[in-house]
Amino acid sequence: MARNQQQELKALQDTLYFIGGKWRIPIINSICNGNRRFREIERSIPGITTRMLSKELKEMEQSKLLKRTVYDETPVLVEYAPTEHCRSFGKVIAEMIRWGKGHREVVIRGNKAK
Template sequence: MNQNENICQHKLMVTRDTLEVIQGKWRIPIIIALTFGDKRFGEIQKEIVDISPKMLSQELKALEENKIITRTLYDSMPVTVEYSLTPLGKSMKKLLDEILNWGTHFRKEIVGK
Protein backbone atom coordinates (compact mmCIF):
# COMPACT_ATOMS: atom_id res chain seq x y z
CA MET A 1 0.00 0.00 0.00
CA ASN A 2 2.65 2.47 1.07
CA GLN A 3 4.79 0.90 -1.63
CA ASN A 4 2.07 1.54 -4.19
CA GLU A 5 1.79 5.17 -3.11
CA ASN A 6 5.50 5.74 -3.64
CA ILE A 7 5.40 4.12 -7.06
CA CYS A 8 2.41 6.27 -7.96
CA GLN A 9 4.19 9.44 -6.82
CA HIS A 10 7.22 8.56 -8.91
CA LYS A 11 5.12 7.87 -11.97
CA LEU A 12 3.32 11.18 -11.55
CA MET A 13 6.64 13.02 -11.40
CA VAL A 14 8.01 11.40 -14.56
CA THR A 15 4.68 12.05 -16.29
CA ARG A 16 4.94 15.76 -15.56
CA ASP A 17 8.33 15.81 -17.30
CA THR A 18 6.94 14.20 -20.43
CA LEU A 19 3.82 16.33 -20.49
CA GLU A 20 5.81 19.55 -20.28
CA VAL A 21 7.63 18.58 -23.47
CA ILE A 22 4.62 17.45 -25.49
CA GLN A 23 1.89 19.74 -24.14
CA GLY A 24 -0.13 21.81 -26.53
CA LYS A 25 -1.94 21.29 -29.74
CA TRP A 26 1.04 21.33 -32.11
CA ARG A 27 4.18 19.65 -30.80
CA ILE A 28 3.19 16.03 -31.33
CA PRO A 29 1.87 16.75 -34.83
CA ILE A 30 5.14 18.51 -35.70
CA ILE A 31 7.20 15.60 -34.42
CA ILE A 32 5.06 13.13 -36.35
CA ALA A 33 5.50 15.13 -39.54
CA LEU A 34 9.27 14.96 -39.05
CA THR A 35 9.25 11.18 -38.57
CA PHE A 36 8.60 11.05 -42.32
CA GLY A 37 11.95 12.70 -42.93
CA ASP A 38 13.61 16.10 -42.63
CA LYS A 39 11.38 18.94 -43.70
CA ARG A 40 11.50 22.64 -44.43
CA PHE A 41 9.39 25.26 -42.68
CA GLY A 42 7.00 25.57 -45.58
CA GLU A 43 6.66 21.82 -45.98
CA ILE A 44 5.66 21.34 -42.35
CA GLN A 45 3.19 24.18 -42.66
CA LYS A 46 1.65 22.58 -45.73
CA GLU A 47 1.36 19.22 -44.00
CA ILE A 48 -0.15 20.49 -40.74
CA VAL A 49 -2.93 22.34 -42.46
CA ASP A 50 -4.24 24.62 -39.73
CA ILE A 51 -1.02 25.82 -38.18
CA SER A 52 -0.08 29.47 -38.53
CA PRO A 53 3.52 30.51 -39.22
CA LYS A 54 3.60 32.12 -35.80
CA MET A 55 2.69 28.95 -33.93
CA LEU A 56 4.95 26.81 -36.09
CA SER A 57 7.92 29.07 -35.49
CA GLN A 58 7.21 29.23 -31.77
CA GLU A 59 6.79 25.47 -31.32
CA LEU A 60 9.83 24.64 -33.45
CA LYS A 61 11.89 26.86 -31.15
CA ALA A 62 10.53 25.12 -28.06
CA LEU A 63 11.26 21.69 -29.53
CA GLU A 64 14.78 22.79 -30.40
CA GLU A 65 15.33 24.00 -26.84
CA ASN A 66 14.22 20.63 -25.55
CA LYS A 67 16.69 18.90 -27.90
CA ILE A 68 13.92 17.10 -29.79
CA ILE A 69 14.76 18.62 -33.17
CA THR A 70 17.64 20.46 -34.83
CA ARG A 71 17.54 23.40 -37.20
CA THR A 72 19.94 23.52 -40.11
CA LEU A 73 20.29 26.53 -42.36
CA TYR A 74 21.47 26.00 -45.95
CA ASP A 75 22.65 29.03 -47.84
CA SER A 76 21.06 27.95 -51.04
CA MET A 77 18.91 30.40 -52.94
CA PRO A 78 16.51 31.22 -51.64
CA VAL A 79 17.78 30.29 -48.20
CA THR A 80 16.26 27.05 -46.96
CA VAL A 81 16.02 25.77 -43.41
CA GLU A 82 15.69 22.11 -42.62
CA TYR A 83 14.33 20.65 -39.43
CA SER A 84 15.13 17.11 -38.35
CA LEU A 85 14.66 14.89 -35.33
CA THR A 86 17.56 14.39 -32.92
CA PRO A 87 18.19 10.91 -31.47
CA LEU A 88 16.12 12.08 -28.50
CA GLY A 89 13.35 13.03 -30.88
CA LYS A 90 13.60 9.69 -32.64
CA SER A 91 13.39 7.97 -29.26
CA MET A 92 9.77 9.14 -29.12
CA LYS A 93 8.80 6.70 -31.86
CA LYS A 94 7.20 4.14 -29.55
CA LEU A 95 5.32 6.86 -27.70
CA LEU A 96 4.02 8.25 -30.99
CA ASP A 97 3.07 4.76 -32.14
CA GLU A 98 1.02 4.26 -29.00
CA ILE A 99 -0.73 7.59 -29.43
CA LEU A 100 -1.67 6.44 -32.93
CA ASN A 101 -2.66 2.96 -31.78
CA TRP A 102 -4.86 4.26 -29.06
CA GLY A 103 -6.33 6.96 -31.27
CA THR A 104 -7.30 4.32 -33.80
CA HIS A 105 -8.83 2.16 -31.06
CA PHE A 106 -10.67 5.19 -29.65
CA ARG A 107 -12.09 6.04 -33.08
CA LYS A 108 -13.45 2.53 -33.46
CA GLU A 109 -14.99 2.53 -29.97
CA ILE A 110 -16.40 6.03 -29.71
CA VAL A 111 -16.24 8.11 -32.83
CA GLY A 112 -17.27 5.08 -34.89
CA LYS A 113 -20.31 4.28 -32.77
Protein backbone atom coordinates (compact mmCIF):
# COMPACT_ATOMS: atom_id res chain seq x y z
CA MET A 1 0.00 0.00 0.00
CA ALA A 2 3.02 2.29 -0.28
CA ARG A 3 6.15 2.03 -2.50
CA ASN A 4 5.02 3.50 -5.80
CA GLN A 5 2.63 5.63 -3.83
CA GLN A 6 5.18 8.36 -4.07
CA GLN A 7 5.06 8.07 -7.82
CA GLU A 8 1.29 8.01 -7.90
CA LEU A 9 1.05 11.09 -5.75
CA LYS A 10 3.36 12.80 -8.21
CA ALA A 11 1.21 11.83 -11.16
CA LEU A 12 -1.81 13.03 -9.25
CA GLN A 13 -0.20 16.35 -8.50
CA ASP A 14 0.76 16.75 -12.14
CA THR A 15 -2.86 16.36 -13.09
CA LEU A 16 -3.99 18.69 -10.36
CA TYR A 17 -1.45 21.26 -11.39
CA PHE A 18 -2.55 20.95 -14.97
CA ILE A 19 -6.19 21.70 -14.23
CA GLY A 20 -5.25 23.96 -11.37
CA GLY A 21 -6.14 27.31 -12.82
CA LYS A 22 -9.51 28.90 -13.03
CA TRP A 23 -9.68 28.82 -16.80
CA ARG A 24 -8.20 25.52 -17.93
CA ILE A 25 -11.36 23.50 -18.02
CA PRO A 26 -13.44 26.18 -19.72
CA ILE A 27 -10.71 26.58 -22.33
CA ILE A 28 -10.44 22.86 -22.99
CA ASN A 29 -14.18 22.76 -23.17
CA SER A 30 -14.33 25.58 -25.65
CA ILE A 31 -11.66 24.20 -27.92
CA CYS A 32 -13.03 20.69 -27.78
CA ASN A 33 -16.36 22.16 -28.76
CA GLY A 34 -14.87 23.41 -31.97
CA ASN A 35 -13.65 26.90 -31.27
CA ARG A 36 -10.30 27.46 -32.90
CA ARG A 37 -9.33 31.10 -33.11
CA PHE A 38 -8.15 33.40 -30.37
CA ARG A 39 -11.00 35.89 -30.33
CA GLU A 40 -13.47 33.11 -30.94
CA ILE A 41 -12.30 31.22 -27.86
CA GLU A 42 -12.19 34.45 -25.91
CA ARG A 43 -15.77 35.31 -26.78
CA SER A 44 -16.95 31.81 -25.90
CA ILE A 45 -15.71 32.10 -22.32
CA PRO A 46 -17.51 34.86 -20.44
CA GLY A 47 -15.27 36.76 -18.07
CA ILE A 48 -11.89 35.71 -19.34
CA THR A 49 -9.37 38.42 -20.24
CA THR A 50 -7.05 38.31 -23.22
CA ARG A 51 -4.20 38.25 -20.80
CA MET A 52 -5.32 35.07 -19.08
CA LEU A 53 -6.32 33.38 -22.30
CA SER A 54 -2.99 34.18 -23.87
CA LYS A 55 -1.11 32.89 -20.84
CA GLU A 56 -3.09 29.68 -20.63
CA LEU A 57 -2.88 28.92 -24.32
CA LYS A 58 0.88 29.33 -24.18
CA GLU A 59 1.25 26.91 -21.29
CA MET A 60 -1.11 24.46 -22.88
CA GLU A 61 0.86 24.50 -26.07
CA GLN A 62 4.04 23.77 -24.14
CA SER A 63 2.31 20.89 -22.41
CA LYS A 64 1.37 19.47 -25.81
CA LEU A 65 -2.28 19.86 -25.14
CA LEU A 66 -2.82 22.22 -27.99
CA LYS A 67 -1.37 22.64 -31.40
CA ARG A 68 -0.92 26.21 -32.49
CA THR A 69 -0.81 26.74 -36.21
CA VAL A 70 -0.17 30.02 -37.95
CA TYR A 71 -1.55 30.24 -41.45
CA ASP A 72 0.25 32.93 -43.29
CA GLU A 73 -2.74 34.08 -45.15
CA THR A 74 -3.56 37.69 -45.13
CA PRO A 75 -4.54 38.70 -42.62
CA VAL A 76 -2.62 36.23 -40.55
CA LEU A 77 -4.77 33.47 -39.08
CA VAL A 78 -3.92 31.52 -35.95
CA GLU A 79 -5.56 28.24 -35.10
CA TYR A 80 -5.57 26.35 -31.83
CA ALA A 81 -6.49 22.69 -31.99
CA PRO A 82 -6.67 20.07 -29.24
CA THR A 83 -4.24 17.17 -29.41
CA GLU A 84 -5.22 13.57 -28.81
CA HIS A 85 -3.62 13.96 -25.44
CA CYS A 86 -5.97 16.79 -24.63
CA ARG A 87 -8.97 14.80 -25.75
CA SER A 88 -7.82 11.88 -23.63
CA PHE A 89 -8.46 14.09 -20.66
CA GLY A 90 -12.12 13.56 -21.33
CA LYS A 91 -12.28 10.49 -19.14
CA VAL A 92 -10.98 12.37 -16.17
CA ILE A 93 -13.50 15.09 -16.82
CA ALA A 94 -16.28 12.53 -17.04
CA GLU A 95 -15.33 11.01 -13.70
CA MET A 96 -15.18 14.44 -12.14
CA ILE A 97 -18.60 15.32 -13.44
CA ARG A 98 -20.03 12.07 -12.17
CA TRP A 99 -18.56 12.59 -8.73
CA GLY A 100 -19.47 16.26 -8.64
CA LYS A 101 -23.12 15.46 -9.22
CA GLY A 102 -23.17 12.94 -6.39
CA HIS A 103 -21.27 15.31 -4.19
CA ARG A 104 -23.84 17.99 -4.67
CA GLU A 105 -26.58 15.65 -3.48
CA VAL A 106 -24.65 14.48 -0.47
CA VAL A 107 -23.73 17.95 0.66
CA ILE A 108 -27.04 19.64 -0.03
CA ARG A 109 -29.49 16.97 1.06
CA GLY A 110 -27.49 15.72 4.01
CA ASN A 111 -26.43 12.12 4.07
CA LYS A 112 -29.28 9.69 4.06
CA ALA A 113 -27.13 6.94 2.62
CA LYS A 114 -24.65 5.43 5.00
